[in-house]
Amino acid sequence: MIKSIITIPIITRAMQLLKKNKLLLIMVIVSLILSDILFMFGSSDIRIFTFLTLYVFISFLYKSKHRLTFSLCLVFLAVLFAEFIESGTSEKTEEAAVWLVLFLAVGIIQQWRE
Amino acid sequence: MKLLHNPRAYLLIISFLLFIIPFFWLKPGEMDLGGDSSRLYFYDPLNYLKYSVLYATQHVGMGVENPLYLFLPFNIVLIILMKVFNSGYLIITLFNSLSLVVAFLSMYGIAKELMFGKILKKNYSFFGELASLFVGVYYVFSPVMTYGAWDKAIFTHYQLFLNPLIFFLLLKFFVTKKMIYLLFTLLITFIFSVNFSWGASPAIFAFYPLALLYLFLYAIRIRKLTINIKNLIIFSSLFIWIHLFHILPLVFSLLDKSGLVYQKVLQGGYSANPALDYFLGIAPSVKLTRNILGLPQQLQSISSVEFLFFAIPFIIILGLIFSTYTFIDREQKKNFLLLLSIFLVALFFATANITTLGLEVYKNLFAVPGFSMFRNYYGQWQFAYLFFLSLVIGYGFFYVLIKIHKKLLCLMLFFALTFFLAITAFPFIRGDRINLILNIGQKIEFKVPIRMDPAYEQVLDYIRKDPIDGKYITFPLSESFSQMIAGIQGGMYQGPSTIVHLTPKSDFNGYQVLSPFSEVFLSLVKEKDYDSLSRLLGILNIKHIFHNSDPLIMNYFPDFPYQHVKNFLPLTQVGYSNFINSLPVIKEKNFGERYHIYNLNGNYYLPHVYVPKESKIYKNNLNPWGYVKDPFFKAPGNKDPRIVYLEDNKIKIEGSIPKINFVKINPSKYYVKITSAKKPYILVFSESFNNNWKLFLSNKEIKSKTVASYFNGEIEEMTHINKWIDLSGFETLGKNPIADKNHFMANAYANGWYIEPENLGNKTEYTLVLEMTSQRVGYISLFTSLLAITVLIGWIIKNIRKDLSLKSY
Numbered sequence: 001m002i003k004s005i006i007t008i009p010i011i012t013r014a015m016q017l018l019k020k021n022k023l024l025l026i027m028v029i030v031s032l033i034l035s036d037i038l039f040m041f042g043s044s045d046i047r048i049f050t051f052l053t054l055y056v057f058i059s060f061l062y063k064s065k066h067r068l069t070f071s072l073c074l075v076f077l078a079v080l081f082a083e084f085i086e087s088g089t090s091e092k093t094e095e096a097a098v099w100l101v102l103f104l105a106v107g108i109i110q111q112w113r114e
Numbered sequence: 115m116k117l118l119h120n121p122r123a124y125l126l127i128i129s130f131l132l133f134i135i136p137f138f139w140l141k142p143g144e145m146d147l148g149g150d151s152s153r154l155y156f157y158d159p160l161n162y163l164k165y166s167v168l169y170a171t172q173h174v175g176m177g178v179e180n181p182l183y184l185f186l187p188f189n190i191v192l193i194i195l196m197k198v199f200n201s202g203y204l205i206i207t208l209f210n211s212l213s214l215v216v217a218f219l220s221m222y223g224i225a226k227e228l229m230f231g232k233i234l235k236k237n238y239s240f241f242g243e244l245a246s247l248f249v250g251v252y253y254v255f256s257p258v259m260t261y262g263a264w265d266k267a268i269f270t271h272y273q274l275f276l277n278p279l280i281f282f283l284l285l286k287f288f289v290t291k292k293m294i295y296l297l298f299t300l301l302i303t304f305i306f307s308v309n310f311s312w313g314a315s316p317a318i319f320a321f322y323p324l325a326l327l328y329l330f331l332y333a334i335r336i337r338k339l340t341i342n343i344k345n346l347i348i349f350s351s352l353f354i355w356i357h358l359f360h361i362l363p364l365v366f367s368l369l370d371k372s373g374l375v376y377q378k379v380l381q382g383g384y385s386a387n388p389a390l391d392y393f394l395g396i397a398p399s400v401k402l403t404r405n406i407l408g409l410p411q412q413l414q415s416i417s418s419v420e421f422l423f424f425a426i427p428f429i430i431i432l433g434l435i436f437s438t439y440t441f442i443d444r445e446q447k448k449n450f451l452l453l454l455s456i457f458l459v460a461l462f463f464a465t466a467n468i469t470t471l472g473l474e475v476y477k478n479l480f481a482v483p484g485f486s487m488f489r490n491y492y493g494q495w496q497f498a499y500l501f502f503l504s505l506v507i508g509y510g511f512f513y514v515l516i517k518i519h520k521k522l523l524c525l526m527l528f529f530a531l532t533f534f535l536a537i538t539a540f541p542f543i544r545g546d547r548i549n550l551i552l553n554i555g556q557k558i559e560f561k562v563p564i565r566m567d568p569a570y571e572q573v574l575d576y577i578r579k580d581p582i583d584g585k586y587i588t589f590p591l592s593e594s595f596s597q598m599i600a601g602i603q604g605g606m607y608q609g610p611s612t613i614v615h616l617t618p619k620s621d622f623n624g625y626q627v628l629s630p631f632s633e634v635f636l637s638l639v640k641e642k643d644y645d646s647l648s649r650l651l652g653i654l655n656i657k658h659i660f661h662n663s664d665p666l667i668m669n670y671f672p673d674f675p676y677q678h679v680k681n682f683l684p685l686t687q688v689g690y691s692n693f694i695n696s697l698p699v700i701k702e703k704n705f706g707e708r709y710h711i712y713n714l715n716g717n718y719y720l721p722h723v724y725v726p727k728e729s730k731i732y733k734n735n736l737n738p739w740g741y742v743k744d745p746f747f748k749a750p751g752n753k754d755p756r757i758v759y760l761e762d763n764k765i766k767i768e769g770s771i772p773k774i775n776f777v778k779i780n781p782s783k784y785y786v787k788i789t790s791a792k793k794p795y796i797l798v799f800s801e802s803f804n805n806n807w808k809l810f811l812s813n814k815e816i817k818s819k820t821v822a823s824y825f826n827g828e829i830e831e832m833t834h835i836n837k838w839i840d841l842s843g844f845e846t847l848g849k850n851p852i853a854d855k856n857h858f859m860a861n862a863y864a865n866g867w868y869i870e871p872e873n874l875g876n877k878t879e880y881t882l883v884l885e886m887t888s889q890r891v892g893y894i895s896l897f898t899s900l901l902a903i904t905v906l907i908g909w910i911i912k913n914i915r916k917d918l919s920l921k922s923y
Contacts, residue, residue: 011340024158029352043469043470045469045470045471047472048469049469061689062309065438066438066440067435069429070434070435071435073431073434074428074435075433076434077424077427077428077431078401080248080406080423080424080567081421084403084420084421085421089401089404090185093401093403094401094402094403094467096403097402097406097572098402098468098469100406100427101402101406101458101468102469104431104454104458105458107434108451108454111438111447111451112451
């Protein structure tokens with residue numbers, strides 16, 4: 001079933017395009033997550049799990065290592081730090097903390113698989 | 115220089131420093147008593163054992179069936195220590211010192227065992243040692259620990275050292291397969307049985323399932339060890355056998371509908387909905403950020419340096435990244451991941467607020483029977499979460515050190531982090547968590563540590579010797595169950611009644627303890643209806659009023675513990691003196707200027723056991739909180755207080771009533787001699803109604819002397835015996851109780867029996883045994899556990915001898 005989908009020409013071409021722009025895609029996802037933390041009001045599970053699924057999908061596609069995920073954890077920790085300094089345990093800080101924990105969990109699963 | 119590179123030297127130095135820290139907390143003679151558990155077992159362990167631990171009933175207010183045998187082993191250890199040191203101060207200080215050292219060494223031992231694993235390249239052992247030391251230091255100095263485990267510590271706080279110690283012993287068993295580790299584990303669980311009882315179930319279920327899961331996975335998946343199932347089965351069986359002395363009463367209490375455990379577990383006390391409401395009430399205040407940083411949820415003192423705790427997740431993440439570049443044993447990396455996985459589970463349970471989905475999952479867990487014990491979830495999971503956090507940090511630190519690789523740099527980093535932790539823990543090191551101020555902001559502030567007033571010790575001694583089996587009421591009355599006693603050095607005891615815990619007498623010292631008469635009592639005070647108030651005291655078997663007239667305990671405590679009651683009761687000590695003098699009382703004795711004992715007039719006082727002359731019907735109107743609404747006992751003009759109030763109008767008292775004399779063997783057993791019982795009569799025992807109070811016919815004669823006579827000799831109280839176990843008392847085993855079908859609630863709380871001459875073969879003179887039958891379970895289970903602990907100690911000695919002979923060979 002998955003194989004037949006992958007062999008559809010448009011899908012194949014899209015996949016190739018995605019593979020060529022690895023860095024860009026990851027940056028887009030990270031930007032989306034950062035904007036979710038910094039600019040969106042309120043926490044939304046739909047946003048969180050959509051972005052997370054997207055990230056997991058991209059990681060799977062690029063066969064990226066857990067090191068990348070843990071490095072992104074450092075980015076979220078930096079955001080968490082900045083938010084904490086600015087506003088204590090505000091809603092945004094909590095959102096950054098949630099992302100940090102989720103990425104830690106994803107990184108652990110990735111490392112187990114590797 | 116050699117010393118600088120020897121981490122073992124640091125181990126000794128840190129252990130020594132930790133040991134001496136608690137010696138700065140209290141001044142000689144002081145004790146940090148009070149709080150929910152009273153901690154009076156540190157002050158007077160012998161009397162605590164005699165009057166609080168040995169019986170199936172607790173004499174709080176009207177008395178309640180609540181076996182506290184689970185304190186027994188720890189209490190006995192404290193008695194031995196008291197014999198050796200003769201100082202509560204020294205025992206508390208040594209206990210605190212050992213708690214810190216054992217926690218540190220256990221965490222160090224665990225981390226070392228995990229990090230060194232099966233094989234660790236020799237050139238990494240220095241880093242492993244440093245990281246293990248850091249685990250121990252972080253665990254004892256982390257803000258979660260220093261701010262959450264020491265103030266007026268109750269027994270569940272002992273998990274700060276018990277969790278690592280038990281984990282360490284089990285880990286050593288899994289690794290070495292030596293039975294001695296399991297045997298020592300059993301011995302420790304016995305001494306601290308209170309921490310392995312149903313009272314500590316949230317703490318047990320928060321830590322041990324995760325810890326055991328980790329241990330099994332570590333042993334099987336990481337170390338590829340075989341598990342000795344046979345030894346584990348022996349361990350489990352022996353554990354149950356040793357702990358039978360509190361498990362068996364628990365099972366009986368669960369099976370008995372009037373049992374405390376049945377009522378709490380199966381009759382709504384721990385039902386899901388209130389627990390869920392409680393959980394939802396506190397969940398918004400628990401912040402994930404603080405948990406990631408390893409900060410307690412309510413912390414003010416170190417807020418200026420809180421940001422520095424970002425080093426904690428930073429080290430973990432760096433460790434995770436570096437672990438992939440470090441070519442050491444693959445097992446180590448897997449173990450790091452396993453620990454981190456378990457830590458994330460603990461983090462979830464300690465936080466709940468991780469996405470809306472996470473919160474929903476948590477909410478649904480409350481549908482699982484028993485999960486409601488985690489309604490105050492942060493407090494219950496924080497120790498488990500801290501335990502795994504410490505290990506994860508240790509692992510992260512280990513990989514960071516390996517990456518740095520230069521020993522001097524590693525040492526500098528270790529010292530910097532340790533110094534930083536010690537600085538943030540400085541208020542703890544200084545003793546601020548022990549020297550808590552109870553009334554912050556008042557003109558005179560009082561701290562928790564107290565040096566007991568010798569005059570008050572005389573009061574306790576006097577009450578212990580009081581030959582009358584009557585109850586006490588303590589004024590000023592508090593909101594909950596807190597008694598206030600000022601020390602002689604500016605400290606204040608604020609905790610459960612010392613009369614209850616250290617003397618054989620019952621005491622009503624708070625609004626809650628007066629339940630179900632709490633509201634009625636206050637309204638009668640407000641109405642100044644002293645006659646009805648005195649009748650209520652009589653019905654409650656209150657013989658004495660203890661007045662602590664010390665102005666310090668009122669003037670500087672405008673709120674707790676007097677909030678609600680202040681609207682009804684006097685606001686000053688002078689007001690209290692006037693109020694007491696308005697009651698029909700006689701002053702019995704003064705102890706210095708502050709402590710006074712009064713006696714209730716014989717026209718109102720009803721002995722603990724009495725036969726009423728008259729019965730009256732009342733409607734048991736309760737408000738939504740279960741308090742009696744109407745003062746049904748109002749009887750103006752009635753001179754004889756021997757009235758019983760019944761809900762059922764079928765029972766009638768006809769004609770003459772018998773004479774009785776009674777003797778107390780212990781709080782769970784009385785003998786009552788009945789004479790001239792020609793007609794049916796009611797026997798009232800002024801103790802909370804409980805199905806386990808039963809009457810039996812006895813062949814024994816009461817031979818004590820009379821100490822008090824009431825109502826022209828119609829009721830006589832004999833010299834009480836106060837003996838824990840009356841071997842001849844097993845006479846009731848196998849006997850049928852008398853009038854058990856006619857056992858009912860009298861006076862809205864007490865036990866009443868309607869006894870007809872036919873119940874006793876138309877005898878007119880006989881002796882009855884009034885017995886709390888659940889005490890038998892206590893005796894049997896205690897002796898069974900005693901046998902088990904003898905076997906265990908024998909086994910430990912045999913193992914040690916075997917090890918020694920092998921070594922010498």
